Amino acid sequence: MDLGEESSLPSLPFPVEVGDAKFFLAKGSDGYKLLSVICPHQGGEVQDEGEEVFTCDGHGWQFDKYEGVCVNQARVRMKAVPVTVTEGRLWALVRPE
Numbered sequence: 001m002d003l004g005e006e007s008s009l010p011s012l013p014f015p016v017e018v019g020d021a022k023f024f025l026a027k028g029s030d031g032y033k034l035l036s037v038i039c040p041h042q043g044g045e046v047q048d049e050g051e052e053v054f055t056c057d058g059h060g061w062q063f064d065k066y067e068g069v070c071v072n073q074a075r076v077r078m079k080a081v082p083v084t085v086t087e088g089r090l091w092a093l094v095r096p097e
Ligand code: FES
Pocket: 039, 040, 041, 042, 043, 044, 045, 056, 057, 058, 059, 060, 061
């Protein structure tokens, strides 16, 4: 999926929808990625409420906005889909369902 020109991205992270699936486009230490909003705990929805971390509406677990690492359980991460940059455009390796 084409996510657009890298030079025209809004500030990160920002929401991206692919079919019915929702993500946040984020940039971590290893580059861009789509972080799934489906919480790895019990499937709640991870939301961006403008704080320094994402927060799940299920049980309040929080996740950093760069790597999707859980603040509450360091071994837990948001599911990430790789994003590549080719000739200045971002491409996510995900298909609409
Ligand atoms: S479902 Fe997200 S914290 Fe429990």
